[in-house]
Amino acid sequence: MAGDDVTALAFEHVSHAFGRQLVVDDFGLSIGAGEIVCLVGPSGCGKTTVLRIAAGLEPLQSGRVSIGERVVADANRHIDVPPDARGLGLVFQDYALFPHLSVAGNVGFGLKGLGGQEKRTRVTALLEQLDLGRYADVYPHTLSGGQQQRVALARALAPGPGIVLLDEPFSGLDTALRGQIRDQTLHLLKSREAATLLVTHDPEEAMALGDRIALMREGRLIQTGTPGDLYLHPVNAFAAGFFGEVNRISGTVRGGAVATPFGEIAATRLSNGSAVDVLIRPEALQVKAMGAGTRPSHPAIVVAARLLGEVSMVHLQVESGDWPIRHFHSRMTGSFLPLENSVVEVALDPSRTFVFPAADIK
Amino acid sequence: MWTPLAFIAAALISLPVLVVTANLFTPASAIWQHLAATVLSSYIANSIWIMIGVGVGVLLIGVSTAWLVAMCEFPGRRIFEWALLLPFAVPAYVVAYTYTGLLDVSGPVQQWLREGLGMANVASWFPDIRSLVGAIVLMALVLYPYVYMLARTAFHEQSFAAIEVSRTLGCGPWRSFGTVSLPLARPAIAGGLALALMEALNDFGTVQFFGVDTFTTGIYRTWLGLGERPAAAQLAALLMLFIFALILLERWSRGARRYQQAGTRYQVLPRYRLRAGKGVVACAVCAAPVMLGFLVPVLALTVWTIDTAAETIDKRFFTMAANSFLVAAITAVLAVALAATLAYGLRIRRTAAMTVATRVAALGYAIPGSVIAVGVLIPFAFIDNAVDGWFRAHFGVSTGLVLSGTLVALVFAYLVRFLAISFNTVEAGFGRITPRMDDAARSLGMSRGGVLGRVLAPLMRGSLLAAGLLVFVDVMKELPATLLVRPFNFDTLATHTYEYASDEQLVEASPAALAIVVVGVVPVILLSRAIARARAGQDGGG
Numbered sequence: 001m002a003g004d005d006v007t008a009l010a011f012e013h014v015s016h017a018f019g020r021q022l023v024v025d026d027f028g029l030s031i032g033a034g035e036i037v038c039l040v041g042p043s044g045c046g047k048t049t050v051l052r053i054a055a056g057l058e059p060l061q062s063g064r065v066s067i068g069e070r071v072v073a074d075a076n077r078h079i080d081v082p083p084d085a086r087g088l089g090l091v092f093q094d095y096a097l098f099p100h101l102s103v104a105g106n107v108g109f110g111l112k113g114l115g116g117q118e119k120r121t122r123v124t125a126l127l128e129q130l131d132l133g134r135y136a137d138v139y140p141h142t143l144s145g146g147q148q149q150r151v152a153l154a155r156a157l158a159p160g161p162g163i164v165l166l167d168e169p170f171s172g173l174d175t176a177l178r179g180q181i182r183d184q185t186l187h188l189l190k191s192r193e194a195a196t197l198l199v200t201h202d203p204e205e206a207m208a209l210g211d212r213i214a215l216m217r218e219g220r221l222i223q224t225g226t227p228g229d230l231y232l233h234p235v236n237a238f239a240a241g242f243f244g245e246v247n248r249i250s251g252t253v254r255g256g257a258v259a260t261p262f263g264e265i266a267a268t269r270l271s272n273g274s275a276v277d278v279l280i281r282p283e284a285l286q287v288k289a290m291g292a293g294t295r296p297s298h299p300a301i302v303v304a305a306r307l308l309g310e311v312s313m314v315h316l317q318v319e320s321g322d323w324p325i326r327h328f329h330s331r332m333t334g335s336f337l338p339l340e341n342s343v344v345e346v347a348l349d350p351s352r353t354f355v356f357p358a359a360d361i362k
Numbered sequence: 363m364w365t366p367l368a369f370i371a372a373a374l375i376s377l378p379v380l381v382v383t384a385n386l387f388t389p390a391s392a393i394w395q396h397l398a399a400t401v402l403s404s405y406i407a408n409s410i411w412i413m414i415g416v417g418v419g420v421l422l423i424g425v426s427t428a429w430l431v432a433m434c435e436f437p438g439r440r441i442f443e444w445a446l447l448l449p450f451a452v453p454a455y456v457v458a459y460t461y462t463g464l465l466d467v468s469g470p471v472q473q474w475l476r477e478g479l480g481m482a483n484v485a486s487w488f489p490d491i492r493s494l495v496g497a498i499v500l501m502a503l504v505l506y507p508y509v510y511m512l513a514r515t516a517f518h519e520q521s522f523a524a525i526e527v528s529r530t531l532g533c534g535p536w537r538s539f540g541t542v543s544l545p546l547a548r549p550a551i552a553g554g555l556a557l558a559l560m561e562a563l564n565d566f567g568t569v570q571f572f573g574v575d576t577f578t579t580g581i582y583r584t585w586l587g588l589g590e591r592p593a594a595a596q597l598a599a600l601l602m603l604f605i606f607a608l609i610l611l612e613r614w615s616r617g618a619r620r621y622q623q624a625g626t627r628y629q630v631l632p633r634y635r636l637r638a639g640k641g642v643v644a645c646a647v648c649a650a651p652v653m654l655g656f657l658v659p660v661l662a663l664t665v666w667t668i669d670t671a672a673e674t675i676d677k678r679f680f681t682m683a684a685n686s687f688l689v690a691a692i693t694a695v696l697a698v699a700l701a702a703t704l705a706y707g708l709r710i711r712r713t714a715a716m717t718v719a720t721r722v723a724a725l726g727y728a729i730p731g732s733v734i735a736v737g738v739l740i741p742f743a744f745i746d747n748a749v750d751g752w753f754r755a756h757f758g759v760s761t762g763l764v765l766s767g768t769l770v771a772l773v774f775a776y777l778v779r780f781l782a783i784s785f786n787t788v789e790a791g792f793g794r795i796t797p798r799m800d801d802a803a804r805s806l807g808m809s810r811g812g813v814l815g816r817v818l819a820p821l822m823r824g825s826l827l828a829a830g831l832l833v834f835v836d837v838m839k840e841l842p843a844t845l846l847v848r849p850f851n852f853d854t855l856a857t858h859t860y861e862y863a864s865d866e867q868l869v870e871a872s873p874a875a876l877a878i879v880v881v882g883v884v885p886v887i888l889l890s891r892a893i894a895r896a897r898a899g900q901d902g903g904g
Contacts, residue, residue, distance in 0.1 A: 055801070055804075055805055057804065057805075059802050081799070082804070083804035084804050084805070084806075084807045084808055085807075086805075088804065090806075092798045092801065094796065094798055096796060096798035096801065096802040097800075097802075098799065098801050098803075098817060098821075099821065100817075100821050109736075109803070110806030110807050112807060154804075155806070156805070156806075159806065159807065192684045279788075298389075352888050
């Protein structure tokens, strides 16, 4: 993370409605210079609207947006700098390459006030950096999806913007290509030290790219923090569930703790008798094979076990006790494949188990 | 900046329509009473007869040929597919003059019957082409392509499944046509019918020449002959009522079409193969309108032009041709620029007010040229009088007519009438470009004007060109508005044709008429190329 103390882009109390429907609700976020922030959330949560407001493509209805020290939009003071005067780089989901211009023409489109020679040099250098040098004179429709994506990125970066906005930039690519293009994009953005706001619906993508992640839902900002913060310290059940699989089990707080089939979990901040949801990440359930003749303290029966590559998924069934659900998933590192129908011992890691009031569930 | 600009343009273009409509609510004058008592009932009766007759005619020709071409396979089908559009190129008044030249007492047909076959009293039984029925037949011959074009597309796009199902349920080709195809295509057919009837009501040259009194001839005579401008305006307003009914029909058909096309995937229908006798009949049914509506008049005009070229193609002819090209070119360029402004304003911000303004501005095409002429001349005369009065009062000089009777007034009238054509074409062009293009260019530092000039315009060069061309050709053909609004002694090919024909010099009128038809063929070629492209896409290149 570079230069957190200098703010490059800031939203304060931004709200936006389409007709009567509030799509962004009191949104606040600031992005430091050189920082990559991923704005993530389910589709329709208002994240793309936030990006369009930042770019000036959507007129601001309430709140304030500033770029560096400069206020570019303030609903109270009726300031709304048009998009062409904001100096932002923008990459669209469908790339929006100009079909009537060559690749070089597209990349050089935003370079104004430069001599022909200097312009060419800059365009060529950028294309070389993205392995597109050969395609300078080709028209966009002849390129593959991945190449088009890189041209769109080069076009946005060519004028040297301090801020880059990307709207679902990888969603049009097939899975095999996506990881590679994503890496390349990350390295390029880092080398340019531009502040970046990247909108995505894919939590994995957000964690792979973001210095920080901002999680949105139904127009509201739910949580902001490093990928680790969101994964390890989610503020509610939605955040916990969004960034990874969870085993969900409802329960009641008794004596500052909640009972689970695998032992008690502390819930000191919740009052006695309140209904709660316990969210257990699969990797919090550590499975051990039983030695012969030993009696397990938290037993479960293996329903199925599958190797998924770097991890193994073990499906467990809890036989004894009165639990609302009996089926659990455990994720073990490496190849760990106990026999089906064998009885195993399960240990619970409380650092990857979260307790939230039951009302929060959705 | 763009939104107010577009709004002003839309307001300006809607002015004549509003002026004429306002006349519906002004109190009736004395001359109006007189008109109402004498000629008004025949105007209304003739207009209704023309609508009924032309309506039946274009439906018979348009639907039958469209169904044959879209659903059957017979010799020459591929040629008829585009050839059936050719009568579009011939204005109704040109067909009227040509057929009169061919069929009247001194024409070659009656001459041949008399001298070739020795029939003495041909004139006594030969039908008079210069009649209400004659006008109806000739108009139907050149206006059926509206129905043909829309119906053909509708038949083409019909869901394969729906017709298959009706066939498996035991309907023969005729019953499945009546119970499935026709009802499904009905909105498209109604839309084509509405357009054809608007053109029929717009016609001035044919009915004037045939002595059939309708609203358009009434307006012309009341305005120029009697000099009774308020009464002419009221006639125009009354004609607008007919037009509004047709606009409602057309709008309804569009709405129904959209509904019909929701979410069906189309498959090319296997055509009925018509062999031997049936094939010949189909061929004849399609050949007849092309022959009568295009080939015969064009052939006659060509022969007459060659016969008279020595006297008729002189300096005056080229001056008129230049005049026609000049006003058509100016109008085309302005119409495209204006359409781009309006459509771009609408693209930037689609407010309710903007939408209404552009809708009204695009209404002109439905409205007869004579009505628009009245709607242009009234406010222009008002402005001229005001300017003149002001200059007299302050400087003691008379400015005379600043706007009326100038090319400004003429071009403005054309713009009002034909803006809709360029607007629809340009808007369709915009529709094919994703708004992300605008956003991308804006984020790269382009102003709104820059986006239009450097991104949108190059991307839709084809649409802009087509829009300009369509307006150009329609201006070349336009007759009633030109007659009423043109500057003194300003002749175009259309007015020249009209004037020669009025003097019964039908043969001498043919070079100018032929020139109009030749230019008119250009958009027909464009249309048929668009159809060919669509077909190539549907057949998967085959």
